[in-house]
Amino acid sequence: MAKLIVVVDDAPEILELYKELLTDEGYDVRLYSAVDTVVQDVQKLQPDLLIVDFLLGGSTTGWQLIQRLTNAQNNVSMPIILSSGACETLTSLKEQLLAAHVQLLPKPFDIDNFLVQVKNAVEV
Numbered sequence: 512m513a514k515l516i517v518v519v520d521d522a523p524e525i526l527e528l529y530k531e532l533l534t535d536e537g538y539d540v541r542l543y544s545a546v547d548t549v550v551q552d553v554q555k556l557q558p559d560l561l562i563v564d565f566l567l568g569g570s571t572t573g574w575q576l577i578q579r580l581t582n583a584q585n586n587v588s589m590p591i592i593l594s595s596g597a598c599e600t601l602t603s604l605k606e607q608l609l610a611a612h613v614q615l616l617p618k619p620f621d622i623d624n625f626l627v628q629v630k631n632a633v634e635v
Contacts (some may be wrong), residue, residue, distance in 0.1 A: 513538055516559060517541045517556065518562045519544075520544065521567045526544060527540070546576050550576070550580060562591075562629075573595070578611075589614045592613070592614045593616065596619070600635060
């Protein structure tokens with residue numbers, strides 16, 4: 512059975528890139544461009560990995576989403592990758608992110624490194 516990865520990003524072209532890369536690697540991928548139903552869906556689906564863009568709609572909604580999900584007891588062990596081009600902000604949050612077991616993926620990213628990061632995250 513294919514590992515399930517949920518991706519949340521507000522840029523359609525980035526979502527398509529994730530979908531293409533991850534499905535080519537054999538993963539089952541669910542895409543979200545908004546956070547409206549993500550929390551409920553993640554709790555139902557129990558994905559093997561969650562990839563979230565830090566800035567959704569110009570705000571830090573991605574970080575808030577991660578906080579909501581990690582506060583839910585049944586999501587504690589779910590690997591999360593936080594992606595963003597806002598590298599300075601991610602650097603300032605690095606300790607909080609690592610404490611929450613959230614991996615960082617700065618944009619732009621190297622595709623091969625990204626795929627290794629995903630593989631390592633889902634095989635934990």
